[in-house]
Amino acid sequence: MSDQLARGALSHLQVLDLSRVLAGPWASQILADLGAEVIKVERPGAGDDTRGWGPPFMRDADGNLTGESAYFLSTNRGKKSVCIDMKSLEGQAALRELARESDVLIENFKVGDAARFGLDYASLAELNPGLVYCSITGFGQTGPLKDRPGYDFLVQAMGGLMSVTGQPDGADGAGPQKVGVALTDIMTGLYATIGIQAALAERERSGLGQHVDLALLDVTAATLANQASNYLVGDMNPTRLGNAHPNIVPYQSFVVADGHLIVAVGNDQQFARFAEALGLADLAEDARFATNATRVEHRQTLVPQLQRAMLERGRDDWLGLLEQAGVPAGPINTVADVFAEPQIQSRGLQVNVPHPLNPDLQLVGNPIKLSRTPVTYRSAPPTLGEHTGAVLAKLRGG
Numbered sequence: 001m002s003d004q005l006a007r008g009a010l011s012h013l014q015v016l017d018l019s020r021v022l023a024g025p026w027a028s029q030i031l032a033d034l035g036a037e038v039i040k041v042e043r044p045g046a047g048d049d050t051r052g053w054g055p056p057f058m059r060d061a062d063g064n065l066t067g068e069s070a071y072f073l074s075t076n077r078g079k080k081s082v083c084i085d086m087k088s089l090e091g092q093a094a095l096r097e098l099a100r101e102s103d104v105l106i107e108n109f110k111v112g113d114a115a116r117f118g119l120d121y122a123s124l125a126e127l128n129p130g131l132v133y134c135s136i137t138g139f140g141q142t143g144p145l146k147d148r149p150g151y152d153f154l155v156q157a158m159g160g161l162m163s164v165t166g167q168p169d170g171a172d173g174a175g176p177q178k179v180g181v182a183l184t185d186i187m188t189g190l191y192a193t194i195g196i197q198a199a200l201a202e203r204e205r206s207g208l209g210q211h212v213d214l215a216l217l218d219v220t221a222a223t224l225a226n227q228a229s230n231y232l233v234g235d236m237n238p239t240r241l242g243n244a245h246p247n248i249v250p251y252q253s254f255v256v257a258d259g260h261l262i263v264a265v266g267n268d269q270q271f272a273r274f275a276e277a278l279g280l281a282d283l284a285e286d287a288r289f290a291t292n293a294t295r296v297e298h299r300q301t302l303v304p305q306l307q308r309a310m311l312e313r314g315r316d317d318w319l320g321l322l323e324q325a326g327v328p329a330g331p332i333n334t335v336a337d338v339f340a341e342p343q344i345q346s347r348g349l350q351v352n353v354p355h356p357l358n359p360d361l362q363l364v365g366n367p368i369k370l371s372r373t374p375v376t377y378r379s380a381p382p383t384l385g386e387h388t389g390a391v392l393a394k395l396r397g398g
Contacts, residue, residue, distance in 0.1 A: 009034045019108040033368070043073065101201065110147070187219050188215075351365040
């Protein structure tokens with residue numbers, strides 16, 4: 001293995017991570033996986049809020065509970081934990097020195113708070129003109145809501161995501177629902193990573209860094225994708241459809257004799273094969289159902305016919321039959337099912353990242369596959385303040 005491959009694609013970068021909880025740490029963990037040195041600054045004695053977000057907590061090699069929460073472990077591998085009191089003058093001076101040496105800084109303070117400590121972009125850019133400074137807030141650095149705190153759940157609601165998630169009015173369990181993970185935070189972390197790397201690429205030409213401004217609300221609106229275009233282009237204000245798709249039919253879950261499965265018909269040929277597998281081949285010849293556009297128009301007539309037929313067999317029978325027919329279909333897996341799936345195992349999505357308290361710590365792998373400089377898992381999520389002495393000694397030249 002070459003030295004460059006061992007170091008990773010971003011091994012030439014140092015990242016100063018002043019963020020906490022999920023969106024910022026998600027971005028810095030991706031950068032760490034790609035080889036960057038990430039210095040995570042935490043509050044002395046307390047650390048990142050998510051250290052206390054349990055149970056569950058990791059168990060040590062003897063099966064005893066530790067204070068390391070599963071939540072914190074999910075988003076902080078590959079980082080160095082340094083405890084610094086940024087409210088103190090000494091702490092602020094140390095952070096400015098770290099920023100002077102860093103390529104990237106990530107923070108999620110409320111708008112204006114970084115400036116109180118002399119850690120805002122304008123102040124640090126004077127010390128380090130090449131610094132790429134990424135701010136993550138609920139509503140951005142500008143606009144009438146900029147001073148409000150923002151949380152994933154709140155922004156899933158305000159950003160329209162909950163309005164298109166959940167069972168439709170009139171159905172059992174009807175009502176808006178949040179997504180089962182903090183998707184707005186995660187997507188913001190991904191967009192932050194893209195913005196940071198774009199700014200770093202531009203720095204290769206100009207030699208200058210810049211301020212990257214990410215807002216949870218912006219990201220939520222942007223990731224409404226086709227639902228946003230349904231409104232902006234088609235003047236259609238989307239509503240909740242449960243597990244159905246607003247623009248494709250049939251593309252939804254079905255009840256079968258022993259549970260549920262999903263069918264994802266993507267074109268008219270697949271629909272014809274699906275109808276034939278159900279013993280309803282004539283549906284594909286019916287003008288109301290022959291094309292996707294007409295199937296969407298006549299959804300309420302078509303879907304009940306398909307549902308009645310699906311009740312005649314169990315899940316595994318249908319999955320085998322539909323796979324043979326070339327119709328995309330799949331089970332609705334639990335998380336345990338996902339990590340037992342041979343495809344997930346073969347793709348390296350479950351990895352052992354030895355922790356000082358548990359050498360068998362299992363974490364979710366990074367899905368990015370690079371042929372020459374692959375992702376590496378150099379270290380487990382740090383214990384609180386694990387690297388304070390080493391990092392600050394290096395800063396002092398000790």
